[in-house]
Amino acid sequence: MLILTEWKEPMLVHEVQPSGPVPTVCDDEGIYPYTSFTSTAERPALRKLRMIAIENEWLKVTVCPDLGGKIHSILEKASGKQMLFDAGSVRPVRILPRMAFISGGIEVSFPIAHTPVQIEAVHARAEQIGDRLYIWCGEREVRYGMHWTVEYSLGEQDRFLTQRATFVNPTSQPHAWMSWSNAALAARPDSEFHFPAGPVLRHADVLEETAWDAGRDYRLADFDRMQGFFWRKPDVHAFGMFTPSLGCGLYHIADPAQTPGIKLWLYGLGRHESWAHQTAYRKESYVEIQAGPLLEQADNTKLQPGGRHTHTEFWIPSTERLNIRELSLPAPQLVDVGRVPLFDWADRAVTAPWLAVLDAYGSGDASLLPTPPEPESGCWPPSGMEQLGAALQWAARSAGDAADGPLWSYYQAVWLAGTGLMDEAIRLLQSVQLDCAFALLGRLYREIKQDYAASRTAYDSIESAAWQLHPQLFIERDLTLDAIGRITLEEREDWFKLVDSLQDDGLAERKAALLLERGEPQAAKALLAEHRFGCIHQRYERTMLWMRIHEALGQTDVDVPAQLGEDDLAIYGAYRVSDTPE
Structure with a gap:
């Protein structure tokens, strides 16, 4: 049966x-x-x-x-x-x-x-x-x-x-x-x-x-x-x-x-x-x-x-x-492995526009190009689509000076960065005058080039207040300012005044880091101890910050409280086999 x-x-x-x-x-x-x-x-x-x-x-x-x-x-x-x-x-x-x-x-x-x-x-x-x-x-x-x-x-x-x-x-x-x-x-x-x-x-x-x-x-x-x-x-x-x-x-x-x-x-x-x-x-x-x-x-x-x-x-x-x-x-007795189906890309909102771009590119008919996804959508060109970089370059050229042109160029740069071609991505992003391009450029300057001044300039170029104050962008910019040094303390404090009502884990963590840098370890400790953090596996930023705070207080042999939401495992395990596709 x-x-x-x-x-x-x-x-x-x-x-x-x-x-x-x-x-x-x-x-x-x-x-x-x-x-x-x-x-x-x-x-x-x-x-x-x-x-x-x-x-x-x-x-x-x-x-x-x-x-x-x-x-x-x-x-x-x-x-x-x-x-x-x-x-x-x-x-x-x-x-x-x-x-x-x-x-x-x-x-x-x-x-x-x-x-x-x-x-x-x-x-x-x-x-x-x-x-x-x-x-x-x-x-x-x-x-x-x-x-x-x-x-x-x-x-x-x-x-x-x-x-x-x-x-x-x-x-x-x-x-x-x-x-x-x-x-x-x-x-x-x-x-x-x-x-x-x-x-x-x-x-x-x-x-x-x-x-x-x-x-x-x-x-x-x-x-x-x-x-x-x-x-x-x-x-x-x-x-x-x-x-x-x-x-x-x-x-x-x-x-x-x-x-x-x-x-x-x-x-x-x-x-x-x-x-x-x-x-x-x-x-x-x-x-x-x-x-x-x-x-x-x-x-x-x-x-x-x-x-x-x-x-x-x-x-x-x-x-x-x-x-x-x-x-x-x-x-x-299993069917021959040759009969095992190999499926194509899954039908998802985040794959559909890129498959349409590839289809248009293959036909050479620019009228078949879809409208590019909005930068706020979280729909990014898959690094696994090998021909997509060339297709996005073609889409940008086909659009020319039209409104879609810069956005196609932005997505080409995103695809280049996603496939590990960081220098090419940075050069292309430098030519795109969009808030989304400035946001990614700021991260790449900091993480890839360690050029914190250029990263700061990129973040300063963002025009939309909503983009500037989104917690992700806020944290990215604060990391750049922190890397520059103490001369940015006043600027960082001014930014934090604009979000002091938000109960965001990342903002609380960065605010505690600012307080420590400002010479207020006790206030930094109180902030971490009072905030209700969500739990996260195999991440130890708050743990390391907690230890630095107690070092500043002259305290050793410190227990890390459970409310920080980080486990106490030794760092191990390749959850990601590489940082960028090969």
Whole structure:
């Protein structure tokens, strides 16, 4: 018995607030060409999301193409138990690459850790071939222009889910990539971790190599903080977690020649549990068990032009604890990898105008050019569209002195910067007299050239008061003025008087830095201590500022308060495989 169904599921979705109008080139808290986010609405909206389910007599697996193609649930039908953590809503939290991570289900990432399309719709197809059901999800990603497809399949007698990922590089350049499959499971104090013995890299407040002991039982109650483990030389390539109080668990196995990476991430019991609660509708923690074709999250590799990578892995739901040393690698008969669909660009508002530009360029008919997106829209030309730079140059020349001409030139410069051609981008931006061009030019002068005087001039050239006072632009300018030195203190103070009613995390952080620079460390400390900061993973600007404040106060051995909203993990992990596309 095989059943394939599709429907729209009402879900609670917390909307996210974009960071601002400046493209995410050279953005420490973003990844070009994706929009990054600064906050999440407390009250959700109701949205219907596309669901596709495949099921046999034993299992029902539901996939959500509207959430990046993730597995939404795995139901063990005999017991009626859901094997995966259900967050209860789509509630993004701050973590790279886009500051919009959502928990629950099984996420498959590519080409960077924590897939940037977690909250985006991707292509999906489903069909039965022989005695097997298939769901394929994927797209042509906009950062590098590579295809990714994840395939989920279920045979008539399977008591496991087969997952196969295919990555293809159709571009003319090699591109870096990584991939992890990240399964979230509901955590309880009695949750048991069944993982291989051997050396592991432990990522907590320190990075250290330790050992996972085969003779010891590991439970969530044994851990009192958030931390991750990467297996260096596992003695077996199966792993999983089982929770007796829930009566269910999930195990993973794969061929180590294809999928050697094994990771465990947990929040532990105690002070860090609240970090897990941010992504869910209720105060319930979760654990992530992960696998991938690379050994560690700091690793990446290159996919050459025309190159293809495929790896297969298996998820085994269970209502009883399993012995990982007795699990056998399944060998289902899958369709030939050549039949796996490679999807094109996803149909999104941020891709449509650029595809129209490419179509017009290909036809040579300038009358087919669309109206360029408004600079405030956050719709930036994808670096993964290789011919787009030439097409935008053609669009600018075709528009000539018309109103669209400078804006097409601006987008050409954005595309150049997004593909790593910074000098060319800066030269072109210098010729564009638009506020959006001045804003990006100010950042590039500061981040690429360390020319703070030129950066200041660019920001001073912005005419719109709304652009000047947008928190993103305000912070960018303040960073430039701060880099110039104490001679700008009075100017910075004057700017802060214009926004002293706003309760923005970034503004509060920069105001505290100003107070410290002005010689008022106690006031800076009070501001940080009193502001309610949102939590953010693997960012430590406020932590470092807090330490500098106490150094100015002559205080050492200082605890960093939780209200600063930054974790205490050691800096580690390549959430982004490079700062600019290669």
